[in-house]
Amino acid sequence: MNKKLSVFLMALATIMLIGCGSKAQETEKQVKTIDDLTGARIGVQLGTIGDIYASDYEGDEAGTVVERYNKVADAMQALKQGKIDCVIIDEQPAIACTKDEDTLVILDEPFALEDYAICIAKDNDELLDKVNGALSELKKEGVIEQISANYIDDDKKGTCPYVTPEGTTYENGKLVAATNVAFPPYEFYEKNEPVGIDMELIRAIGDKLGMEVEIEDMEFDSIINAVDSHKVDLGIAGMTMTEERLKSINFSDSYVTSKQVIVSRDVSLAGSKVGFVENLKRNFIEDNRWQYLLKGFENTLIIAICAVLAGMIIGFGVAIVRVTHDKTGGLTALNSICRLYLAIIRGTPMMIQLLIIYYVVFKAVNVPKVLVAIIAFAINSGAYVAEIMRGGIMSIDDGQMEAGRSLGLSYRQTMSSIILPQAIKNVLPALANEFISLIKETSICGYIGLMDLTRGGDVIRSITYEAFLPLIAVAIIYLIIVQLLNLGVGKLEKNLRKSEQ
Amino acid sequence: MSNEVLIKVENLAKSFGDNEVLTNVNMQIEKGEVIAIIGPSGCGKSTFIRTLNQLEDVTSGVIYLDGEDITKKGVDINDVRRRVGMVFQHFNLFPHLTIKRNLTLAPVKLGLMTQAEADSKAKELLERVGLSDKADAYPDSLSGGQKQRIAIARTLAMNPEVILFDEPTSALDPEMVGEVLSLMKELADDGMTMVVVTHEMGFAKEVADRVMFFDEKGILEEGTPAEIFEFPQSQRLKDFLSKVL
Numbered sequence: 001m002n003k004k005l006s007v008f009l010m011a012l013a014t015i016m017l018i019g020c021g022s023k024a025q026e027t028e029k030q031v032k033t034i035d036d037l038t039g040a041r042i043g044v045q046l047g048t049i050g051d052i053y054a055s056d057y058e059g060d061e062a063g064t065v066v067e068r069y070n071k072v073a074d075a076m077q078a079l080k081q082g083k084i085d086c087v088i089i090d091e092q093p094a095i096a097c098t099k100d101e102d103t104l105v106i107l108d109e110p111f112a113l114e115d116y117a118i119c120i121a122k123d124n125d126e127l128l129d130k131v132n133g134a135l136s137e138l139k140k141e142g143v144i145e146q147i148s149a150n151y152i153d154d155d156k157k158g159t160c161p162y163v164t165p166e167g168t169t170y171e172n173g174k175l176v177a178a179t180n181v182a183f184p185p186y187e188f189y190e191k192n193e194p195v196g197i198d199m200e201l202i203r204a205i206g207d208k209l210g211m212e213v214e215i216e217d218m219e220f221d222s223i224i225n226a227v228d229s230h231k232v233d234l235g236i237a238g239m240t241m242t243e244e245r246l247k248s249i250n251f252s253d254s255y256v257t258s259k260q261v262i263v264s265r266d267v268s269l270a271g272s273k274v275g276f277v278e279n280l281k282r283n284f285i286e287d288n289r290w291q292y293l294l295k296g297f298e299n300t301l302i303i304a305i306c307a308v309l310a311g312m313i314i315g316f317g318v319a320i321v322r323v324t325h326d327k328t329g330g331l332t333a334l335n336s337i338c339r340l341y342l343a344i345i346r347g348t349p350m351m352i353q354l355l356i357i358y359y360v361v362f363k364a365v366n367v368p369k370v371l372v373a374i375i376a377f378a379i380n381s382g383a384y385v386a387e388i389m390r391g392g393i394m395s396i397d398d399g400q401m402e403a404g405r406s407l408g409l410s411y412r413q414t415m416s417s418i419i420l421p422q423a424i425k426n427v428l429p430a431l432a433n434e435f436i437s438l439i440k441e442t443s444i445c446g447y448i449g450l451m452d453l454t455r456g457g458d459v460i461r462s463i464t465y466e467a468f469l470p471l472i473a474v475a476i477i478y479l480i481i482v483q484l485l486n487l488g489v490g491k492l493e494k495n496l497r498k499s500e501q
Numbered sequence: 502m503s504n505e506v507l508i509k510v511e512n513l514a515k516s517f518g519d520n521e522v523l524t525n526v527n528m529q530i531e532k533g534e535v536i537a538i539i540g541p542s543g544c545g546k547s548t549f550i551r552t553l554n555q556l557e558d559v560t561s562g563v564i565y566l567d568g569e570d571i572t573k574k575g576v577d578i579n580d581v582r583r584r585v586g587m588v589f590q591h592f593n594l595f596p597h598l599t600i601k602r603n604l605t606l607a608p609v610k611l612g613l614m615t616q617a618e619a620d621s622k623a624k625e626l627l628e629r630v631g632l633s634d635k636a637d638a639y640p641d642s643l644s645g646g647q648k649q650r651i652a653i654a655r656t657l658a659m660n661p662e663v664i665l666f667d668e669p670t671s672a673l674d675p676e677m678v679g680e681v682l683s684l685m686k687e688l689a690d691d692g693m694t695m696v697v698v699t700h701e702m703g704f705a706k707e708v709a710d711r712v713m714f715f716d717e718k719g720i721l722e723e724g725t726p727a728e729i730f731e732f733p734q735s736q737r738l739k740d741f742l743s744k745v746l
Contacts, residue, residue: 417606
């Protein structure tokens with residue numbers, strides 16, 4: 001019965017989502033020249049140079065609106081659906097993501113010219129000098145040109161990849177580079193590996209410096225933070241040097257000049273529909289893209305399960321301190337600490353906690369991201385579990401404690417073998433709910449560049465520029481996890497309820 | 502009956518904040534004695550009996566158990582409670598455990614018996630209270646009278662020196678009072694030392710060796726059942742008896 005219902009609900013949800021997704025909207029404004037930007041709805045990628053330029057138009061009398069998206073793919077999807085009128089982005093990504101889209105056009109008139117550079121922390125002049133040295137050598141040797149041609153030049157595309165010179169050794173350690181792998185042709189995934197102009201260039205630089213390059217994929221607007229806090233050594237992500245950015249970070253010499261262009265939608269061009277099956281293949285089968293989802297699924301499960309277990313331990317501890325204080329008046333200092341913990345954790349958003357733990361608490365230490373996420377979610381979940389458990393313990397009749405104590409059991413023995421088993425049984429549904437919401441909350445892991453289920457879907461979206469299928473697939477996977485969990489909890493509850501027959 | 506004093510209470514006083522509940526209580530209980538404590542509601546009977554196993558601490562005064570002061574700091578209170586059993590008005594059985602586990606939990610946890618020893622003791626006690634068939638049942642499937650008999654068996658499993666009964670039949674349906682009282686009478690006949698706060702005057706009259714009448718924060722009158730019930734001295738006791746008899 002339960003199974004049938006959940007399958008039905010899933011199907012219903014899917015149909016509803018399909019319905020919403022394919023609903024086309026009528027055109028608001030056709031952007032044909034730069035002047036048309038006034039009064040238009042402009043889409044940009046958050047924190048990019050396009051964002052900075054577009055912000056100049058924002059809030060003018062004509063009512064120009066700037067919509068900031070986390071990914072180019074999201075902005076393009078919004079443009080296709082008529083949610084915005086144009087997108088300001090870098091030329092090469094624009095070319096890459098409009099080539100399969102009949103209705104999207106790049107305006108001939110460039111919006112602005114700009115230089116890409118590598119960002120390095122302000123107090124790391126030594127690395128800055130080294131990188132600049134490597135860049136000028138590579139320029140002289142024609143390597144930069146070769147790499148660009150391999151991705152951009154129509155004649156040479158794919159023919160002249162960068163090859164590490166023979167005899168290169170990496171005795172100078174690791175060079176960790178932050179990027180946002182959603183920006184073709186500078187960085188994008190191919191066969192689960194980040195590739196692109198920037199990726200080859202940074203490897204070439206690493207080879208020059210005798211350092212082994214390690215790529216960290218994160219949100220674009222997190223890169224400067226990561227570099228500044230020394231989470232990574234440098235950032236290379238088609239990043240333009242701006243006054244604003246120079247305040248928090250240093251830039252290397254420019255390695256490429258790019259254009260900002262405007263992508264707009266031309267409704268007069270009829271879009272040829274891609275078949276569903278073909279779409280399915282493109283999103284999941286080609287290049288084994290389903291592996292992004294699998295990897296993300298794995299991480300989501302690992303994080304959720306470890307965090308919920310650790311969270312239970314924290315929660316139990318805190319709940320017992322709080323209850324012991326309430327009932328006996330002892331543990332005053334510990335109780336105050338617990339109350340502070342509860343106030344802070346329950347009073348701030350999970351995402352902020354995750355970012356603070358990653359960028360502030362673990363600023364100087366290199367801890368695997370999965371572990372950071374587990375710690376952050378465990379600390380968060382612990383606060384909620386603590387209050388649930390406290391409620392559960394308080395709901396047990398005082399007579400139970402008195403009966404246990406009058407038999408000569410200690411407070412601790414009575415708690416562990418009489419009060420807690422009953423309390424846990426009472427709060428099991430609430431704990432299960434906490435676990436379920438924790439699983440869904442892990443979807444913010446992308447903010448620290450961790451490949452969870454949601455981000456797995458995001459990566460596919462950034463490759464295929466298709467919002468619908470990856471999102472639906474991700475939603476369905478979450479739904480299945482939660483349904484299975486509900487089933488398990490139902491069984492467990494039934495078992496525990498034996499004593500109430 | 503021996504004359505060995507088991508519990509001795511000297512100048513006991515108890516306040517909850519500014520509210521004085523007991524004052525200047527003096528009494529002693531000999532081994533094998535059955536004491537019935539009667540009196541109107543709110544006179545501190547329950548509070549008094551709960552001080553005897555230190556579920557309530559005392560504000561001042563001393564309680565000796567086997568000559569040892571159990572109110573002073575540093576006394577092993579858990580050890581005291583192993584020797585002083587208690588039966589509650591609301592039974593307080595552990596609903597998540599089977600009847601057998603209710604009986605064996607404490608002796609095994611405290612390392613007084615192995616599980617096997619506790620199991621055989623439980624079997625014997627369940628036979629004694631006439632509920633052998635309920636060993637594997639859970640408390641919620643029992644009637645009130647059965648629950649209280651199990652609660653008594655649970656206390657007996659600890660081999661206590663004295664059992665405190667805090668209004669053991671007050672929460673029972675009238676038709677179930679008899680089974681509990683007759684079990685208590687059997688215990689008394691077997692020589693168990695018992696302190697019983699009760700509204701069952703028949704039980705007090707028939708089973709108790711001594712009856713204490715609590716009123717106005719302490720013991721107003723005490724004596725044999727005959728003295729208390731046939732020849733009450735104070736006006737308050739006379740009024741009380743005229744209401745309950």
